[in-house]
Amino acid sequence: MNPTKPRCNFNSPSLFRSLTKPKSTQIQNINILFFIFIYLFIELMLSESVFCLLTEDLLIRILDRVNSDRKSLRLVCKEFHRVESTTRKTIRILRIEFLLGLLQKYCNIESLDLSVCPRIDDGAVSVLLSHGSVNWTRRIKRLVLSRATGLGYVGLEMLIRACPLLEAVDVSHCCGYGDREASALSCAVRLRELNMDKCLGVTDIGLAKIAVGCSKLESLSLKWCLEISDLGIDLLSKKCLELKFLDVSYLKVTSESLRSIASLLKLEVFIMVGCYLVDDVGLRFLEKGCPLLKAIDVSRCNCVSPSGLLSVISGHEGLEQMDARYCLSELSAPLINGLKNLNHLNIIRINGVRVSDFILQIIGTNCKSLVELGLSKCIGVTNMGIMQVVSGCGNLKTLDLTCCRSITDVAISTIANSCPNLACLKLESCDMVTEVGLYQLGLSCLMLEELDLTDCSGVNDIALKYISRCSELVRLKLGLCTNISDIGLAHIACNCTKLTELDLYRCVRIGDDGLAALATGCNKLTMLNLSYCNRMTDTGLKCISNLGELSDLELRAIPNITSIGIKAVAINCKRLANLDLKHCEKINDSGFWALAFYAQNLLQINMSYCNVSDHVLCLLMSNLKRLQDAKLVHLTNVTVQGLELALRSCCGRIKKVKLQSSLRFSISSEILETFNARGCKIRWD
Amino acid sequence: MAQEASSSTSSKTISLKTGDGEIFEIEASAAKQMKTVQRLIDDLGDDITIPLHNVFSKELPKIIEYYKKDITGEITKDFEAEFVKDLNDDEVKVLFLAANYLDANKLFEFLSQNIADRLESKSVEYVRKYFGVENDFTPEEESKLREERAWSFRGIKEDE
Numbered sequence: 001m002n003p004t005k006p007r008c009n010f011n012s013p014s015l016f017r018s019l020t021k022p023k024s025t026q027i028q029n030i031n032i033l034f035f036i037f038i039y040l041f042i043e044l045m046l047s048e049s050v051f052c053l054l055t056e057d058l059l060i061r062i063l064d065r066v067n068s069d070r071k072s073l074r075l076v077c078k079e080f081h082r083v084e085s086t087t088r089k090t091i092r093i094l095r096i097e098f099l100l101g102l103l104q105k106y107c108n109i110e111s112l113d114l115s116v117c118p119r120i121d122d123g124a125v126s127v128l129l130s131h132g133s134v135n136w137t138r139r140i141k142r143l144v145l146s147r148a149t150g151l152g153y154v155g156l157e158m159l160i161r162a163c164p165l166l167e168a169v170d171v172s173h174c175c176g177y178g179d180r181e182a183s184a185l186s187c188a189v190r191l192r193e194l195n196m197d198k199c200l201g202v203t204d205i206g207l208a209k210i211a212v213g214c215s216k217l218e219s220l221s222l223k224w225c226l227e228i229s230d231l232g233i234d235l236l237s238k239k240c241l242e243l244k245f246l247d248v249s250y251l252k253v254t255s256e257s258l259r260s261i262a263s264l265l266k267l268e269v270f271i272m273v274g275c276y277l278v279d280d281v282g283l284r285f286l287e288k289g290c291p292l293l294k295a296i297d298v299s300r301c302n303c304v305s306p307s308g309l310l311s312v313i314s315g316h317e318g319l320e321q322m323d324a325r326y327c328l329s330e331l332s333a334p335l336i337n338g339l340k341n342l343n344h345l346n347i348i349r350i351n352g353v354r355v356s357d358f359i360l361q362i363i364g365t366n367c368k369s370l371v372e373l374g375l376s377k378c379i380g381v382t383n384m385g386i387m388q389v390v391s392g393c394g395n396l397k398t399l400d401l402t403c404c405r406s407i408t409d410v411a412i413s414t415i416a417n418s419c420p421n422l423a424c425l426k427l428e429s430c431d432m433v434t435e436v437g438l439y440q441l442g443l444s445c446l447m448l449e450e451l452d453l454t455d456c457s458g459v460n461d462i463a464l465k466y467i468s469r470c471s472e473l474v475r476l477k478l479g480l481c482t483n484i485s486d487i488g489l490a491h492i493a494c495n496c497t498k499l500t501e502l503d504l505y506r507c508v509r510i511g512d513d514g515l516a517a518l519a520t521g522c523n524k525l526t527m528l529n530l531s532y533c534n535r536m537t538d539t540g541l542k543c544i545s546n547l548g549e550l551s552d553l554e555l556r557a558i559p560n561i562t563s564i565g566i567k568a569v570a571i572n573c574k575r576l577a578n579l580d581l582k583h584c585e586k587i588n589d590s591g592f593w594a595l596a597f598y599a600q601n602l603l604q605i606n607m608s609y610c611n612v613s614d615h616v617l618c619l620l621m622s623n624l625k626r627l628q629d630a631k632l633v634h635l636t637n638v639t640v641q642g643l644e645l646a647l648r649s650c651c652g653r654i655k656k657v658k659l660q661s662s663l664r665f666s667i668s669s670e671i672l673e674t675f676n677a678r679g680c681k682i683r684w685d
Numbered sequence: 686m687a688q689e690a691s692s693s694t695s696s697k698t699i700s701l702k703t704g705d706g707e708i709f710e711i712e713a714s715a716a717k718q719m720k721t722v723q724r725l726i727d728d729l730g731d732d733i734t735i736p737l738h739n740v741f742s743k744e745l746p747k748i749i750e751y752y753k754k755d756i757t758g759e760i761t762k763d764f765e766a767e768f769v770k771d772l773n774d775d776e777v778k779v780l781f782l783a784a785n786y787l788d789a790n791k792l793f794e795f796l797s798q799n800i801a802d803r804l805e806s807k808s809v810e811y812v813r814k815y816f817g818v819e820n821d822f823t824p825e826e827e828s829k830l831r832e833e834r835a836w837s838f839r840g841i842k843e844d845e
């Protein structure tokens with residue numbers, strides 16, 4: 001039987017065969033209308049994006065490659081939200097209110113950073129770990145708890161025991177940490193990396209627990225753990241044989257420790273800055289030990305002499321990095337000759353040492369693979385010496401000539417012509433450098449990313465015009481360059497569009513016009529220092545507020561800016577994290593009110609000597625939930641009661657406060673004790 | 686004789702038939718890069734026309750062009766930029782799905798990166814339209830998620 005064919009074409013005849021039975025005309029018309037609707041509906045379905053065929057694994061492959069804010073992808077639909085939640089690997093939590101909810105959603109995270117989350121303490125951790133199913137800990141490999149001063153050993157142990165796969169922990173700057181916390185850390189059997197910088201209470205006992213418990217340790221940093229002695233280091237060297245990276249800076253260890261450390265056969269990087277009890281005897285132990293040593297740092301070790309350093313070099317021809325800043329007074333001839341054998345040497349930093357043209361010539365002839373040379377504050381650096389070094393080391397990428405005051409344009413021109421790959425050049429206080437040398441720099445060193453011309457009085461607007469040819473510039477320091485003005489700044493703003501850090505400290509001739517040019521040209525700026533630029537007014541500040549990425553802004557002692565400018569910055573610079581308004585006396589309550597309301601990302605603020613009143617200060621301290629560091633010295637309109645109220649409102653969240661010392665005995669001791677108990681430090685000016 | 690034989694295997698062409706009935710020729714070495722095709726050749730032999738039901742005559746020439754360049758080792762950044770320059774969003778998507786079907790790894794990685802680049806820093810609405818998905822959150826859920834997103838966390842990719 002032939003069904004009457006409907007007027008339109010589609011692919012499912014069976015569905016409609018039953019409906020096309022001969023009926024009265026009216027019903028047939030209705031049927032036909034019905035078919036038309038169905039047809040249009042199907043058409044609509046098929047014309048939707050072909051990505052209906054997208055499976056989850058394809059979606060993951062695409063989403064993994066999106067670099068920018070992946071968070072916006074979570075809002076697309078429930079499917080995307082679920083996919084993003086299961087594939088997110090790292091998370092850095094800023095607000096404690098969302099902590100529990102977020103951790104329950106993200107069960108596959110491998111790295112958790114709680115260092116900027118305020119109020120993490122034992123109670124918070126026990127809530128996190130007891131609430132419902134604790135899936136989120138099962139894959140965690142890295143925990144960052146730096147500066148989490150509120151967390152004690154109980155909470156720390158709970159957290160570490162809950163994460164079976166833990167490989168890296170960072171508890172640096174938790175100054176109250178001691179042996180009980182070290183014992184908690186030793187529960188992490190798989191631990192490979194541990195950073196305990198500034199855990200001031202850790203002694204040999206704590207270190208021993210870690211050495212015994214975490215035998216797979218590969219990287220350990222113990223800077224400033226002053227209670228540790230040779231005994232602890234000896235045990236460490238016997239138990240943690242996999243160590244590749246060890247930092248014992250500022251510890252009161254002696255040469256005996258180096259005898260133990262020399263037995264660490266896999267050690268590659270050894271840092272001992274400021275170990276003033278270690279001398280050449282200790283370095284001689286290293287000569288035959290640590291066969292894989294690649295980098296050594298003996299900066300600020302007063303008792304080390306060139307012969308000690310020579311022993312280290314003679315034993316390790318594969319050495320790549322040598323740091324001896326501010327410890328040697330001179331380089332002896334044998335040491336210089338010893339450098340000849342180091343064919344892989346990439347980095348030499350000998351700040352503060354006395355050099356000569358001859359020494360620099362030897363370095364230039366023998367260290368051909370040199371990539372970084374640090375001669376900051378060295379005595380005896382002359383044009384001739386520099387020319388000899390750079391003509392031999394054409395691969396130089398970083399050159400530090402801070403305070404090498406004899407350097408002139410001739411040296412700069414030679415540097416420019418010999419080192420086309422130069423990426424970082426530091427010329428702080430090199431007064432004799434002028435636009436002539438910088439012209440060559442702008443011509444030849446087009447890969448230049450960082451340039452420091454602080455306190456170079458020879459830099460003027462024409463020099464800035466030449467420098468602006470280096471369009472890859474990312475960090476530029478022009479502090480104390482009093483001869484530059486808006487014209488020079490406009491050149492930089494025009495061409496250096498990748499600039500993220502700019503320092504114009506005390507550049508008093510910079511005004512609103514220059515800032516307007518900067519705001520249009522360099523929209524990637526994140527750090528800007530305009531302290532003491534006293535020509536600046538609210539107009540300039542309004543232009544600055546257009547820099548959407550700005551996170552660090554220093555505006556010390558600028559007399560003409562008022563609340564109008566600050567309000568614009570507070571509203572528009574959403575990422576503002578660090579603000580310095582010391583001595584800006586014309587800003588009144590309405591400006592600080594705007595900050596309290598809009599600048600929700602502020603981490604640090606300096607309001608010393610500003611005219612804020614009691615209630616606005618209290619509002620500020622209670623509203624800014626991310627504030628961690630506040631400097632509140634000499635607030636003349638704030639009473640003691642007002643200050644106490646403000647401190648109470650941020651207690652437990654904030655980590656550092658600076659107050660004037662005259663108030664030390666006026667503020668109630670109860671508040672001071674609470675602050676101490678919650679891990680917040682008060683500094684007295 | 687041996688030399689002739691080896692040259693004939695290297696220049697051997699395989700016939701591919703698309704879903705809409707068109708036939709294209711492709712070199713055997715290029716076909717090796719498309720694992721699905723290679724598997725079909727292994728199963729069916731290499732002298733018959735390989736049917737590809739899910740790839741159509743619009744995409745296949747582009748894919749063949751990519752792999753022609755690949756076997757001579759000429760894929761450069763410029764070629765890749767040129768390759769995607771004139772493609773609109775839909776065409777890239779179709780190519781992406783075809784590359785997935787053909788299991789053509791190199792092209793797949795390249796196109797997934799390209800799509801990710803196109804989505805870089807785009808708004809939520811744009812992403813929805815691009816993938817053709819509907820917003821299935823309730824208004825309350827959505828506002829809660831937005832608040833979370835703004836103030837709660839940052840993912841560390843490189844060095845934050």
